[in-house]
Amino acid sequence: MDKQWRFYRPYRSPFDPCVPKRVKAYIVPPNQFMPFQPPGLRTFSPHEALRRGTLWPDLYSRYNPPHREEIDP
Amino acid sequence: MWIYEKKLQYPVKVSKCDPRLAKYLIEQYGGADGELAAALRYLNQRYTIPDKVIGLLTDIGTEEFAHLEMIATMVYKLTKDATPEQLREAGLGEHYADHSYALYYHNAAGHPFTITYIQAKGDPIADLYEDIAAEEKARATYQWLIDLTDDVDLQDSLRFLREREVIHSQRFREAVEILKDHEGEKKVF
Ligand SMILES: [Fe+2]
Numbered sequence: 001m002d003k004q005w006r007f008y009r010p011y012r013s014p015f016d017p018c019v020p021k022r023v024k025a026y027i028v029p030p031n032q033f034m035p036f037q038p039p040g041l042r043t044f045s046p047h048e049a050l051r052r053g054t055l056w057p058d059l060y061s062r063y064n065p066p067h068r069e070e071i072d073p
Numbered sequence: 074m075w076i077y078e079k080k081l082q083y084p085v086k087v088s089k090c091d092p093r094l095a096k097y098l099i100e101q102y103g104g105a106d107g108e109l110a111a112a113l114r115y116l117n118q119r120y121t122i123p124d125k126v127i128g129l130l131t132d133i134g135t136e137e138f139a140h141l142e143m144i145a146t147m148v149y150k151l152t153k154d155a156t157p158e159q160l161r162e163a164g165l166g167e168h169y170a171d172h173s174y175a176l177y178y179h180n181a182a183g184h185p186f187t188i189t190y191i192q193a194k195g196d197p198i199a200d201l202y203e204d205i206a207a208e209e210k211a212r213a214t215y216q217w218l219i220d221l222t223d224d225v226d227l228q229d230s231l232r233f234l235r236e237r238e239v240i241h242s243q244r245f246r247e248a249v250e251i252l253k254d255h256e257g258e259k260k261v262f
Pocket residue numbers: 111137208211237238241
């Protein structure tokens with residue numbers, strides 16, 4: 001699974017009105033770990049960069065939320 | 074001044090007839106963290122920000138208008154061929170009553186755009202932190218919009234826009250680093 005995702009287990013009440021989600025997920029994009037972009041980072045090809053919206057693989061975040069079964073089998 | 078290029082920053086392809094989605098996408102058009110708010114915020118703040126980062130605000134503010142145009146294209150494509158009855162079923166009856174097929178600057182709940190969504194404090198650090206927060210909120214909005222559709226072509230365009238917010242946030246945080254001016258600190262000795 002995409003390493004940008006984080007998981008936690010929220011409190012579940014014995015009286016939850018709906019089937020509780022046991023695991024919740026949120027994404028932390030890679031920009032959060034780069035205070036200032038260093039020179040010389042690797043790049044996507046120009047075509048690939050135009051498609052993805054960034055030249056920099058290290059700053060690319062693809063939002064693909066995990067399916068419920070994946071995080072809570 | 075600006076020079077207009079008559080094409081979209083990234084292609085917008087909508088493959089599924091789903092007018093209801095237009096109601097949700099409009100959040101990024103006239104909502105608090107939408108592209109209009111972003112463009113106006115940055116292009117206004119740049120007059121009172123230190124010279125070193127004016128260009129960044131101009132560049133990103135300009136790009137936000139290109140994003141606004143992409144969102145407008147999505148909304149237009151999703152609504153232009155719908156009958157009033159279909160718009161009504163899609164929850165857009167109120168919109169039709171007031172605007173017919175015209176686009177309008179309001180959010181997904183129908184609240185009109187207000188300039189009070191954005192701030193300009195004139196303090197460079199305060200303004201840049203607002204900008205960083207705005208980018209992260211816009212990124213989150215794109216996530217929820219991607220969640221709300223299963224049209225892979227539309228998701229593709231939304232993913233592009235989301236990634237641009239990731240990069241904008243990165244650049245604004247770099248601007249904060251530049252303004253911290255660590256070398257200036259050393260000159261004290
Ligand atoms: Fe942005």
